[in-house]
Amino acid sequence: MATAENKRPRSSGGVERRSSRKEILGKKKAIDELIRKAVAVKDHLAQFPDFHKYERSGISVYLESGHGNRLSLPTRKYIQNLLKVNMEGPYGSEWPSEEKIKYREMVAPDARYIFVWQYTTDHVAKNSMKQDVGAARNGGHLLGFVHYRFVVEEDVPVVYVYELQLDPSFHGKGLGKFLMQLIELIACKSQMGAVVLTVQKSNTAAMAFYNNLRYVISSTSPSRVDPLIGISKSYEILCKTFESEAKSKLEEGD
Template identity: 60%
Template sequence: MECRSFHNYNDKNSTDTIVKSKRTKILEKKKAIDDVIKAASAHKDPLSSFPAFRFYSRHGISLYLESGRGDKLSAPVKKYIQILLKVNMERHYGSQWPSEEKVKRREMVAPEARYIFVYEVPNASQCETSQTSEGKRTITNCVVDRGAMVGFVHFRFVMEEGIPVLYVYELQLEARVRGRGLGKFLMQLLENIAQKSHMGAVMLTVHKSNSGAINFYTSVLRYLLSKTSPSRIEPLVGIEKSYIILCKTFNHEAAKAILAEENV
């Protein structure tokens, strides 16, 4: 009996040690990811690392980009975001829009919300331009006479399935600046920010009714259906959901294995 008790005691100690070791590794991994997200969120101006993306001058429009954060929004900017969201999104939400609008208003002013604001540059003649290797003209230096805002991007650095990701909450543009390559330009900027910030992927949610946006993300930008999309988690429940989740992973094997699924 004493011998058996001794062995049982040792077995228990061994099991406890293994469990504690696994728990420690899990906590260490989570802390490491939290540190990556905190570091990314701490950058006051992610655009500063990509000066070529400060300005956009193509297809007859000249624009200026500026960074922002949710808890620093001015009253006019808040109002503009609310109006543009309603104009662009109310038809996709239908009868659910009043309740969804309240959610979005809370989201937009959260401290973790990060923004890229897009403004017109009325006096483009004051700007210097250069030619890229692809033969495109781009603004490189400008005495900015900032005009009206014409769109914005709301994004956050978050953890999805144990992977640090840049999640695009909103990409909203006014109708008059769409179809001119601006959406692709902004998504390229976000992908650059994500990679520099050591994110494993860029993720976003799209309404099933928004076929134009789905085609843009999947066919033009090559985003894939995420394994976190409702239709992949619970197919029967996913059919009833009005949205899908898309993602693009980088050189991050875990992100590819955990997040990326297939073409839509």
């Protein structure tokens, strides 16, 4: 027995297909434009003055934006060293090859950064915010960073956090949460549908940290795509979505 779909006039079906393709192309164009606009912003931090500094738990720090293809040699060395300190353990035997990948990612033109700089209380009291940030380029103490990018995941524009790294002595002081709140604000301001990131399964502290921030295992993570494949993978993909389509595609997997 023929179905109702098979009985439709051929011309009508052709119109539907053309319309569908047009919609798909239009949506892709709109997403690409959102990504282009987000990437074109020179300094995302400038949009959020309340996040220019963090003074809690006995620490006083200031934030500064950066671009992967404009990193100074000392900054590149710092990033490499901090990555090794924090990630060599969780990656284990995979670290030597992963380190090379991270170095290439670090200096990519589309890599965006938020750097964390620390100063003494006296220095902060005597200088304005603008002066402090300028001084960061001239010998301030760098103690962490976020590396993020604007990309498309499952036809959803997202902020992908490649790295969130802090000096171990500053763990547990609320600074990581502060930085992720900033990233989420940047994502929403840029009309991204979600924040996405990858965490090593062995990094239980990081998994607990993101769980407390209400990140969930994404439907794109190996363990959800295919549990058998997921067992052999050392990582999970986590996400926090901000609108219904992103939730459907990145959380529910529809």
